[in-house]
Amino acid sequence: MSHDNKRRKWKKYRKGILAALPFVTPGLLLVCIFVLYPMLFTFRIAFSDYQIVKREITWIGLDNFINVLTAKNNSFWYAFRNNFLYAFITTPCIIFLGMFFAYLINNLNKGKTIFKIGFYLPVITSWVIVGLVFQYLFNSSNRGLINYVIVDVLHLSKNYIPWLLREWSGNTAIWIMGIWKNTGWAMLIYTAALQGISKDLYEAASLDGATSWQRFIGIVIPMVKPTTYFVLVNMVIGSFNVFIQVMLLTAGKPNGTTSVLQYLLYDKAFKQFKFGEASAIGLMTAITIIIVTVILNRGLKLDTVDKEETV
């Protein structure tokens, strides 16, 4: 009986697969060609000496990884550190600002759309254009707007700051650009989440005499927690894909101390023809992202499941 049952189940399963196959195949083929194959190829290159023109791939084991990790100028470790710093610094700022602006916009009686568009505009503006604007903002000497304001208008400092030419000021510019560019996205997600909060809660709070700020802390923040997790995971993973800001603003200067993993990868592959080392960096980035995501999921899932079960 159970054997029959199994067979029937298998038949049904097979039928389902056969029915779905024609619809799935085109997508699957494309994924195989453009995602899986390059991914497997990257694995191979990471353990090989790859000569791009001659198409020679010679197995060299872990040499690429060792070269990257033990490079004399610690370029990998600086880039690795900067990716984590970017995640730790920009993510909380984006989450808080996104939530805060969404709450403010949500409370407006008029002009909601204008503000939404205003905050969302940086998201849809080209990275290159934004990069150039930030280059002008953070330009050295009195040619940069920020330097001009700090030194010539507000007289906060006597000397012009070479923003993009020093380790920490360069990193700060990269972070600021990331925050400015992504806050609008978080704001939009939070605006949607705020629609889901019952008005009764606000009314009850108002009756109890809660101020706007108290309502924000007491109602908004706890109620949009699932959205916060979503934004958090997205932003943290996105932090490991930072590239354009670095390329346009600092190019890793000085001495790779403002570089990030993706920029280092680009530099190794497209400037030095070291595709093996670049692939090794790519693999290590992927592994880091997987570990970070697993940790985040573990930590956050427990939290949400508990809440849902107890509510």
Place this chain on the structure above:
Amino acid sequence: MSKKITKLLSMFLTMLLILTSLVGCGKKDTSEENATGNNDTSTNNTSTNSTTTNDTTTNDTATNEKEQITLTYWYTYGDGEEAQFKNVVLPMWEKEHPNIKIDPVRQDSSQYHQMIVTAFGTGQTPDVARIDIVNTASYANQGGLVALNNFDGFDTSKAEFLDGPLSTNLYKGSYYGLPLDTNCKAAVVNMNTLASIGLNQVPATLEEFITAAEKSTTPLISVSGVGDWDFYPYFWLFGGTLTDPEFKKASGYLDSQASINAINKLVELNQKKILTIKEVDGTADAWDGIKTGEYAMFFEGPWFFGSYEENLAQGIQAAQIPTYNGRSASVVGGENIVMFTTSKHQDAAYEFLKFMTSEEVQLAMLDVGQLPVLKSLVTNEKVTSNPVWSVYMKQLETASARIPSPNHDEISAVWSNAMTNIFINKADVKSELQSAAAQIDELLAQ
């Protein structure tokens, strides 16, 4: 029943979609095949070995006579140069070679190297390209360029080129390109600023300039950064050396007492605010600062002088780099013209290379500031009578090449890392130069 028909229909349509897309992907350009003819199969297998290249080229010529072929030519000319190339040079070529069409493709200069690397990966490199001299060895090392030694008449035409630019094509005993245009850095001087420190003409020596500059409270010489192209001229000027003359060893040269003294002098000038480095001090850009009169002098290529009359009206002129301890120094720049191994028409491509380096084309491109690479044109009246070109051609006599190596990018990074450590992080000059020399030794040995 109707369900089955729908299912079958959807399956059929999907298969059709897959098939059509695959057919689309696999379709070959038949027109190109026709154009190249049977000869292609042999040229396709061309390796970097130039002997095989030559065997196939005879057939190629036979094909050339009959059929129309197209050569793709990549370059990064500016607007003026491109217009001159398309309107003056190309018609000259078309008149001489009606059966060989040139497909000119202008690429973005900032990502040109990356573009070529990507093209290497996809096998889509052009037939011919104008590339930066420093990348020649690196592309040759990858096996992407065709050695020209065995092409007909190469040995005789080789002698016509200036030695410096020609040497940048030499890699492991073979020439992988021809010099196309050359340049170097010379001094760009703002005479008004110079007058403000009491100098009424461009000083012949740097010692004279430094003495006068010490009176000024703002920096008078500006350099963009500490990278090789910008900073080598200063390093050489103050007596530093990078490697042995054969570019095989940096230890004993880069970390020699003379090199240490040169860097120490530069540090001193930087601290005294006579020399400012934009990337270190965050000061104004030299192009901008020389026009506003903030700086008295900086070193730049001939492209600074777009319109000499306009510059002259602002008091800005070209001059030889003043000597220090009796010697001047500069760095050689410029472009080579190379042929890629993927080219199916190597003989035609070589014809084009020869054409681009011929006297008439070199003179035509000189009109838009591309300095010639032929010995015969150094004393040409067009060069000697021009106030800018004459200065640069003269300066070339004291200009040196950057280290020619397939690891040029890494060597350049080692140099700028060391300089950044010295100028920004105030690291010890001697130990930084010793460490850099050891790293460059390793890269040169590879």
